[in-house]
Amino acid sequence: MSRPNPAKVAYASGRRSPLAALSTWVERHVQSLVSSLGKLVRQPFASALTIGVIGLGLALPACLHLVVVNASAVTAGIEKTVQLSVYLKQPMTAEQARKVRQGIDARDDVLDAQLVTPAEGLKEFEEMSGFGEALKALDDNPLPYAITIRPAPLFDSPEAIESLSDELETLPEVEIVQVDTEWVRRLDAILGALEQVVLLAAGLLGLGVVVIVGNTIRLDINGRREEIEVIKLVGGSNAFVRRPFLYSGTWYGLGGGLLAWILVSAAVGFLAGPIEKVASLYASSFRLQGLDPDGILALVAGGALLGWVGSWVTATYHLRRIEPRA
Amino acid sequence: MITFQRVFKRYPNGREALAEVSFDLASGEMAFLTGHSGAGKSTVLKLIALLERPTRGQVIVNNRNTASVGSGAIPAFRRQVGMVFQDHKLLADRPIYDNVALPLVIAGVTRRELDKRVRAALDQVGLLGKETSFPLELSAGEQQRVGIARAVISKPPVLIADEPTGNLDPDLALEVMNLFKRLNDVGVTVMVATHDVHLIDRFGVRRIHIEHGQLAGFPPDVAA
Ligand SMILES: Nc1ncnc2c1ncn2[C@@H]1O[C@H](COP(=O)(O)OP(=O)(O)OP(=O)(O)O)[C@@H](O)[C@H]1O
Ligand SMILES: [Mg+2]
Numbered sequence: 181m182s183r184p185n186p187a188k189v190a191y192a193s194g195r196r197s198p199l200a201a202l203s204t205w206v207e208r209h210v211q212s213l214v215s216s217l218g219k220l221v222r223q224p225f226a227s228a229l230t231i232g233v234i235g236l237g238l239a240l241p242a243c244l245h246l247v248v249v250n251a252s253a254v255t256a257g258i259e260k261t262v263q264l265s266v267y268l269k270q271p272m273t274a275e276q277a278r279k280v281r282q283g284i285d286a287r288d289d290v291l292d293a294q295l296v297t298p299a300e301g302l303k304e305f306e307e308m309s310g311f312g313e314a315l316k317a318l319d320d321n322p323l324p325y326a327i328t329i330r331p332a333p334l335f336d337s338p339e340a341i342e343s344l345s346d347e348l349e350t351l352p353e354v355e356i357v358q359v360d361t362e363w364v365r366r367l368d369a370i371l372g373a374l375e376q377v378v379l380l381a382a383g384l385l386g387l388g389v390v391v392i393v394g395n396t397i398r399l400d401i402n403g404r405r406e407e408i409e410v411i412k413l414v415g416g417s418n419a420f421v422r423r424p425f426l427y428s429g430t431w432y433g434l435g436g437g438l439l440a441w442i443l444v445s446a447a448v449g450f451l452a453g454p455i456e457k458v459a460s461l462y463a464s465s466f467r468l469q470g471l472d473p474d475g476i477l478a479l480v481a482g483g484a485l486l487g488w489v490g491s492w493v494t495a496t497y498h499l500r501r502i503e504p505r506a
Numbered sequence: 507m508i509t510f511q512r513v514f515k516r517y518p519n520g521r522e523a524l525a526e527v528s529f530d531l532a533s534g535e536m537a538f539l540t541g542h543s544g545a546g547k548s549t550v551l552k553l554i555a556l557l558e559r560p561t562r563g564q565v566i567v568n569n570r571n572t573a574s575v576g577s578g579a580i581p582a583f584r585r586q587v588g589m590v591f592q593d594h595k596l597l598a599d600r601p602i603y604d605n606v607a608l609p610l611v612i613a614g615v616t617r618r619e620l621d622k623r624v625r626a627a628l629d630q631v632g633l634l635g636k637e638t639s640f641p642l643e644l645s646a647g648e649q650q651r652v653g654i655a656r657a658v659i660s661k662p663p664v665l666i667a668d669e670p671t672g673n674l675d676p677d678l679a680l681e682v683m684n685l686f687k688r689l690n691d692v693g694v695t696v697m698v699a700t701h702d703v704h705l706i707d708r709f710g711v712r713r714i715h716i717e718h719g720q721l722a723g724f725p726p727d728v729a730a
Contacts, residue, residue, distance in 0.1 A: 203616065207616070207617060407597055407599075410595050410596070410597055410608075411608065411612070412581070412584075413555075413557075413584070413589065413595060414584065414585075414589070414608055414609045414612065414656065414657075415581045415582065415583075415584035415585035415609060415612055415613075415660075416581060416608075416612045417581035417582075417612075418581075420581070420612055503557075504557060505557070
């Protein structure tokens with residue numbers, strides 16, 4: 181059936197070089213990138229809503245994270261060398277108290293032990309608490325003898341402190357043993373647990389972002405069903421129809437990440453003044469920490485990544501189901 | 507180029523659209539596909555474009571048995587088959603340029619070549635200068651020609667059209683059919699489903715006639 185025909189030769193298409201293919205690939209992506217952004221701008225309300233929800237979802241774990249970071253900074257400034265206070269039973273003579281101190285001081289796991297007489301204790305308490313006047317109203321000094329102990333360097337693990345404390349408590353002269361910096365350790369443990377909570381919250385809210393973007397993309401796909409069918413009809417692959425949706429999703433995530441950054445910065449800026457004022461009352465030079473560059477990057481890039489994932493999952497799932505009819 | 511071997515098509519609803527249809531259209535050949543409404547013409551074209559798959563029998567297009575084309579390979583397969591629809595199937599919110607360029611954009615053609623070929627395709631259908639118009643700003647005949655430009659821009663070896671002149675007045679219909687004939691003259695294998703008796707008589711091309719899902723001789727009134 182073939183007739184020699186010059187027009188026929190012109191009709192046959194040529195092959196493309198790899199370089200040309202690469203340049204078109206880049207060109208197509210840039211084009212999708214720009215046109216998908218244009219689409220978001222053309223539906224400002226829906227886009228703003230989605231980006232707003234994503235921004236809140238990302239800002240929440242970021243704020244929690246900052247709470248932990250700042251609380252850790254506070255406890256880091258506190259002396260962590262452990263001290264034990266041993267309160268002796270009453271009544272007790274000065275001679276007896278000195279003997280007990282010597283006994284404790286001789287232990288291997290004790291660096292030194294100092295005796296605090298009731299008078300010294302009262303003075304210290306007056307200075308620290310400001311209840312001096314009220315205490316003066318008392319006839320007798322209610323305070324017992326106390327011994328302040330610093331454990332030996334090799335024996336300051338929580339377990340060693342605990343066994344030291346337990347052993348001291350069995351002494352007949354001892355009323356009670358208090359580990360003074362225990363609350364700092366406890367707080368550190370709580371903060372450690374809270375950091376896990378932050379991770380969990382970040383995980384859940386990240387999943388939420390994926391779902392939100394996915395839902396927005398799903399609505400977008402339904403609204404453009406006809407267009408998708410036509411593109412498939414003329415030979416567009418699933419990957420081809422998916423591309424603009426991936427860009428939309430990534431833009432949503434990126435916008436949400438930027439918004440979260442703004443929200444967190446605003447919250448830090450808003451709280452910094454009042455908190456530093458409170459800190460100054462305690463003669464502390466504490467400064468509220470905001471997001472560091474790594475945190476900002478994680479927030480913004482993480483947002484974009486979650487947006488991409490959300491759109492990828494949804495678009496891959498829904499676009500496969502749209503088949504052209506003729 | 508297009509071969510049907512004992513093709514049987516039953517739709518999911520149980521409707522038997524084609525039974526034992528066999529024909530062979532050689533490369534560079536042109537044929538009209540005729541038959542009453544509901545005869546199965548659109549079904550034949552849908553099988554060629556892999557919009558449907560045969561229930562039994564073989565459909566071979568461009569030396570490729572459609573049974574061997576997996577769903578992942580359908581897009582690439584469709585790029586070898588230009589399609590023209592009665593309802594045009596244009597993207598209403600995109601200008602004519604984008605509509606015509608679509609198959610090349612999908613194929614990943616460079617912008618410079620794209621420009622050249624869109625212009626050439628529009629020139630071929632007599633619509634040069636309408637690039638920035640939108641489909642609904644054009645007449646039915648013009649829209650149909652945009653659809654044809656889109657179908658041929660990637661130079662597919664096979665072109666199929668489902669009642670492309672159904673909505674057009676006789677002059678426009680003739681113009682569109684002439685366009686198909688010209689494409690056939692440059693070597694494209696063309697198959698056009700149509701009701702248009704006048705056109706069938708006017709163009710001395712092969713006829714494939716279907717009645718109730720089966721190949722049949724031509725009805726006496728147009729058989730001459
Ligand atoms: N998607 C479908 N599902 C079920 N039945 C269908 C489907 N498409 C077509 N049919 C049936 O198959 C038969 C052939 O339909 P087809 O569309 O091929 O006819 P046609 O020759 O193109 O008719 P017309 O000239 O009216 O377009 C008809 O009886 C129709 O009802
Ligand atoms: Mg039909």
